[in-house]
Amino acid sequence: MSEPPVDPAQASGAAPPAEGEGAAQSKKGAKKAEAKAKKEAEKARKAAEREAAAAAQKAAAGGNEDLATDNYGAFTHTTRVAADKVQLKRLGDDHIGKTVKLRAWVQNARMQGAKMAFLELREERNWSIQCVIVATAEGKPVSKQMAKWVGALRLESYVLVEATVQKPLEPVKSCRVSNYELHLTKCYLIASGPEVLPLGLNAANRAIASFEDEDSSQPQAPAEGVENLSIADSAAAPSASLATHLNNPAMHKRAPVQQAIADVRMTVRKLFSEYLDSKDFVQFEAPCLIAAASEGGANVFSLPYFEKQAFLAQSPQFYKQFEIAGGRKRVYCIGPVFRAENSNTPRHMTEFTGLDLEMEIEDHYHEVRDMIEGVMIHIFRGLEERCKEEIELIRSIYPSDDFLLPEPGKEVRLTFAEGQKLLREEGPEEFRNVSDDEDMSTPQEKALGALVRKKFGTDFYVLDKFPEGARPFYTIEDPENPKVTNAYDFFMRGQEILSGGQRIHIPELLEARLRKKGIDPTSSGIREYVDVFRSAGVPPHGGGGIGLDRVVAWYLNLPSVHLTSYYPRTPKRLSP
Numbered sequence: 001m002s003e004p005p006v007d008p009a010q011a012s013g014a015a016p017p018a019e020g021e022g023a024a025q026s027k028k029g030a031k032k033a034e035a036k037a038k039k040e041a042e043k044a045r046k047a048a049e050r051e052a053a054a055a056a057q058k059a060a061a062g063g064n065e066d067l068a069t070d071n072y073g074a075f076t077h078t079t080r081v082a083a084d085k086v087q088l089k090r091l092g093d094d095h096i097g098k099t100v101k102l103r104a105w106v107q108n109a110r111m112q113g114a115k116m117a118f119l120e121l122r123e124e125r126n127w128s129i130q131c132v133i134v135a136t137a138e139g140k141p142v143s144k145q146m147a148k149w150v151g152a153l154r155l156e157s158y159v160l161v162e163a164t165v166q167k168p169l170e171p172v173k174s175c176r177v178s179n180y181e182l183h184l185t186k187c188y189l190i191a192s193g194p195e196v197l198p199l200g201l202n203a204a205n206r207a208i209a210s211f212e213d214e215d216s217s218q219p220q221a222p223a224e225g226v227e228n229l230s231i232a233d234s235a236a237a238p239s240a241s242l243a244t245h246l247n248n249p250a251m252h253k254r255a256p257v258q259q260a261i262a263d264v265r266m267t268v269r270k271l272f273s274e275y276l277d278s279k280d281f282v283q284f285e286a287p288c289l290i291a292a293a294s295e296g297g298a299n300v301f302s303l304p305y306f307e308k309q310a311f312l313a314q315s316p317q318f319y320k321q322f323e324i325a326g327g328r329k330r331v332y333c334i335g336p337v338f339r340a341e342n343s344n345t346p347r348h349m350t351e352f353t354g355l356d357l358e359m360e361i362e363d364h365y366h367e368v369r370d371m372i373e374g375v376m377i378h379i380f381r382g383l384e385e386r387c388k389e390e391i392e393l394i395r396s397i398y399p400s401d402d403f404l405l406p407e408p409g410k411e412v413r414l415t416f417a418e419g420q421k422l423l424r425e426e427g428p429e430e431f432r433n434v435s436d437d438e439d440m441s442t443p444q445e446k447a448l449g450a451l452v453r454k455k456f457g458t459d460f461y462v463l464d465k466f467p468e469g470a471r472p473f474y475t476i477e478d479p480e481n482p483k484v485t486n487a488y489d490f491f492m493r494g495q496e497i498l499s500g501g502q503r504i505h506i507p508e509l510l511e512a513r514l515r516k517k518g519i520d521p522t523s524s525g526i527r528e529y530v531d532v533f534r535s536a537g538v539p540p541h542g543g544g545g546i547g548l549d550r551v552v553a554w555y556l557n558l559p560s561v562h563l564t565s566y567y568p569r570t571p572k573r574l575s576p
């Protein structure tokens, strides 16, 4: 029930008028007051109408008073947007109609008429969304000037926006988030892109045109007319050379394909550790600065070290073995490996990442071979499961066939001699006379890879029992046939990704083999290594070193390991 209206005179505490005369008087007064209030309301309505019309006229005229100045412009230390932060990959129907905020890169910007602009914002990887900004008749919250400013934002600028989430009339094909769009109400420029991008995102996201990686810092001008393409149209953009990519690290790394490759790389590292942890391996850290070359002296970087000379480690080989000598049964390490080889090939870098392991052998060195097979298959299966999206994206730019794996229990293990026989009998003409005593060349390895794929249906296999001459001094010879060693290489798509085998753990045997290889067992660094096996009884052991860069490159069938490294180091490139 509603309260009876309060008489204003009573409410103010004035004396009530006398009966009769008073009633007539109060009626008259009320009428007057009512008329006055009506008049005033009408006046106020007209004033408001005039004001709105004037504001709309001003906004429409442009260059006049801008009523949205607080909603756009340069981001300062006091700029705040109160709306809830949204991540594009988490946008859903429950966001529709809500006001959100987002920090992202301008992937595309264009005006549509005088009052409307479209933006494409990208948050990370290829998570992008279409944004619309339309000036309102009142010029608030979006003025014509604001829409114009947004439409002119430079590509790859970083912005903070406030917007309402809406359903677009039809799915936006050019953006990964195609079922929603953002209607901007605020936009602040945090950091501007340059007037002209030296490497546009479209070109950065295309397959590399040439792998010339000469360390020249000559900027390459983008081809005309390609900068305003959406990333979905990137096929229309020209591709760039590896040198242009590497000279523009920010844009090279912003390309979704590069981020996907980096994600696959980190997943391989994780899967490697995960599997070995589950098999009771312990991780350790090997030094990079060492006093003697670990792989026999060739291809080693040396540098002044106070009054002495130091070397950059060519592998953690000695240190893995010291860990076994030090009472660990199974160890692994992940770290940089340096090779001073002037090899300008898609397989080589002067610095790469080694995934290394070493373990005690109880009965036979094939325990190690099987362990490494196990970890590699865990990596391949893990990638199939965890990196589906990344692999699909990478394949859209670097097409490749699925990586074929052997069925469980049907792993392909050939001896080196069997591999050569296969090449002689079924390989290309030029390999009719390959010998069992000489190491394989890269074309031989590739031809064998193709044969194995055809014959056994796998892109992953092992070659065992390498010839004695092809293996380093610490490799044990086969006790039944000293012409070969208890050593193997692992291959992916016909390219080597791992070398390993059984090591010599008896100091006298080690000395003898050093001499056979022409190395002085008393030379600096080598003597200390041999002494470790004299200082305490060391169990038989073996292991292997996997090149992470090659695993990623060959799994994805990329044209070069230089694409899989964060900052490739080659004979010609030392920066960035």
Ligand code: ATP
Binding pocket: 339, 341, 347, 348, 349, 350, 351, 352, 496, 497, 498, 499, 545, 546, 547, 548, 549, 550, 561
């Ligand atoms: P290659 O004959 O291909 O030069 P390698 O026989 O010298 O290689 P190892 O010393 O056995 O190679 O190293 C073990 C693994 O480390 C290789 O199987 C490979 O995956 C990786 N690797 C070796 N050298 C390089 C390099 N320069 N760049 C990238 N990865 C490399």
